[in-house]
Amino acid sequence: MIDWLVNLADWHLLALEPPGWGGLLLQGLATSIEIAAGGYLLGFLIGIGGAAGKLYGGPVTRDLLEVYTTLVRAIPELVLILLLYYAGSGLLNRIVTGFGGEPVEISALAAGIFVIGVVQGAYQTEVLRGAFKAVPFGQIEAARAYGMTGLQVLRRITLPAMLPHAIPGLANLWLIATKDTALLAVVGFTELTLATRQAAGTTKAYMMFFLAAGFLYLMVTLVSNIIIGYAERRTRRGIPEVSA
Amino acid sequence: MNAMLTREFWQPHRIGLAVTAVVLVAWMAVSLRWDWLPKYGPLLIEGVWVTIWMLVVSCVLGMLLALPIGLVQVTGPWWLAAPARMFCTLIRGTPLLLQVWLLYYGLGSLFAAWPEIRQSWAWPYLRTAWPYGVVALTISFAAYEAEVMRGAFAGVPKGELEAARAYGMSPFTAFRRIWLPRALHRALPTLSGETVVQLKSTPLVATITVIDAYAVISRVRQDTFLTYEPLLFLALIYMILAGVLVFMFSKLEALVPVKGA
Numbered sequence: 001m002i003d004w005l006v007n008l009a010d011w012h013l014l015a016l017e018p019p020g021w022g023g024l025l026l027q028g029l030a031t032s033i034e035i036a037a038g039g040y041l042l043g044f045l046i047g048i049g050g051a052a053g054k055l056y057g058g059p060v061t062r063d064l065l066e067v068y069t070t071l072v073r074a075i076p077e078l079v080l081i082l083l084l085y086y087a088g089s090g091l092l093n094r095i096v097t098g099f100g101g102e103p104v105e106i107s108a109l110a111a112g113i114f115v116i117g118v119v120q121g122a123y124q125t126e127v128l129r130g131a132f133k134a135v136p137f138g139q140i141e142a143a144r145a146y147g148m149t150g151l152q153v154l155r156r157i158t159l160p161a162m163l164p165h166a167i168p169g170l171a172n173l174w175l176i177a178t179k180d181t182a183l184l185a186v187v188g189f190t191e192l193t194l195a196t197r198q199a200a201g202t203t204k205a206y207m208m209f210f211l212a213a214g215f216l217y218l219m220v221t222l223v224s225n226i227i228i229g230y231a232e233r234r235t236r237r238g239i240p241e242v243s244a
Numbered sequence: 245m246n247a248m249l250t251r252e253f254w255q256p257h258r259i260g261l262a263v264t265a266v267v268l269v270a271w272m273a274v275s276l277r278w279d280w281l282p283k284y285g286p287l288l289i290e291g292v293w294v295t296i297w298m299l300v301v302s303c304v305l306g307m308l309l310a311l312p313i314g315l316v317q318v319t320g321p322w323w324l325a326a327p328a329r330m331f332c333t334l335i336r337g338t339p340l341l342l343q344v345w346l347l348y349y350g351l352g353s354l355f356a357a358w359p360e361i362r363q364s365w366a367w368p369y370l371r372t373a374w375p376y377g378v379v380a381l382t383i384s385f386a387a388y389e390a391e392v393m394r395g396a397f398a399g400v401p402k403g404e405l406e407a408a409r410a411y412g413m414s415p416f417t418a419f420r421r422i423w424l425p426r427a428l429h430r431a432l433p434t435l436s437g438e439t440v441v442q443l444k445s446t447p448l449v450a451t452i453t454v455i456d457a458y459a460v461i462s463r464v465r466q467d468t469f470l471t472y473e474p475l476l477f478l479a480l481i482y483m484i485l486a487g488v489l490v491f492m493f494s495k496l497e498a499l500v501p502v503k504g505a
Binding site for chain 2: 059060063064071073074075076077078079080082083086087090175179180181182183185186193196197200204206207210211213214217218221222
């Protein structure tokens with residue numbers, strides 16, 4: 001069995017030190033996670049603002065947010081990434097040069113986080129809007145009657161009460177964010193998928209490297225699932241179990 | 245659809261927003277360059293056709309796979325349920341782009357090294373890219389929809405299935421008449437969204453040289469050095485396709501009468 005495993009593939013190609021490519025793959029994985037986490041956090045901020053705007057904003061804010069979420073959900077991520085990448089850097093440079101500055105080179109990392117964040121923001125807006133709406137209004141009224149300020153109501157009542165409703169959706173979006181980072185490979189950003197393709201193309205060991213990358217992505221998902229399960233159990237304390 | 249025509253929809257601020265949108269579109273039509281459209285029009289129509297074809301084929305085949313994979317997870321023996329669950333976890337846990345590349349570059353290079361396959365009737369097809377694209381999209385759709393169908397099958401009230409049994413239906417008849425239609429109806433709203441997600445996944449096949457709408461637009465960008473115009477046009481194409489999909493699914497949902505609606 002062990003002999004068979006050893007002979008199955010050229011395992012030293014995966015060694016961490018060059019000439020092995022393992023180090024490059026792990027570096028790609030770290031970049032992927034970095035972008036996914038950054039984009040997810042940015043998306044969460046957009047999502048909170050978007051959900052608040054959709055629920056409590058004026059008519060114009062609500063309609064504009066509706067346009068934003070509809071557009072992002074109808075246009076392929078791949079096209080959005082290209083559009084936002086060029087439009088974002090072009091716009092920023094126009095602003096900078098408009099103020100009399102030198103044109104700046106935007107780091108690929110920042111661009112990637114920005115793009116994933118804008119996409120995530122649209123989806124998180126919807127998830128958070130649903131979760132905010134699930135909080136019974138009487139609880140918020142009761143908090144106001146106790147004399148809490150708006151921020152205190154948010155911190156003490158609304159956020160903890162909406163979390164159990166938001167976590168399944170948010171968890172799903174985190175898994176999508178980690179997988180969406182692979183799309184940045186198409187615009188030439190060296191995250192895990194592109195690093196894998198470079199390694200595979202150089203060594204011609206396509207199967208092994210793509211399977212190895214798949215294993216790494218799968219590990220991210222499985223580890224995330226364990227953490228999500230823990231978070232879900234913790235936020236659902238005191239809520240009666242509903243059989244699915 | 246009628247919402248667009250009602251007085252409630254056309255509140256003052258909406259008229260303002262609509263005017264802004266029209267001005268924006270008019271500005272784009274006038275000041276951006278669209279002279280490439282007539283030249284690449286025929287190619288673009290072919291590309292859109294490939295996109296639609298990929299979407300329909302992968303959705304139909306994927307759904308046919310998803311039904312048994314979802315079903316065995318609800319009622320099947322463990323030796324069918326466990327592999328089905330593993331399949332879903334594997335496919336849903338890795339990016340589609342990686343799966344596409346694994347099939348095209350990985351499996352493709354393995355096939356090429358096998359003389360028996362190179363001499364077989366299938367080789368002319370296996371040398372082209374589209375079978376790998378279709379297979380990757382189908383597998384991905386099957387995995388996501390199996391998960392949806394698992395929930396839908398499990399969500400059909402037990403009493404309805406017991407009633408079917410009490411009427412003397414065989415398990416297969418009960419499945420065909422009660423369980424499957426009820427589960428599909430429950431899953432329809434989710435499936436509508438999932439089909440749009442699948443539409444948005446189709447441009448990934450352009451990375452393995454399938455000439456779909458995205459690939460045509462990429463070529464326009466390379467030939468004309470334009471950044472925004474082709475991409476904006478592509479976004480418009482996908483928005484129209486997504487709109488048509490959502491509309492068709494809403495018609496499909498309306499076919500089934502719902503109590504209280």
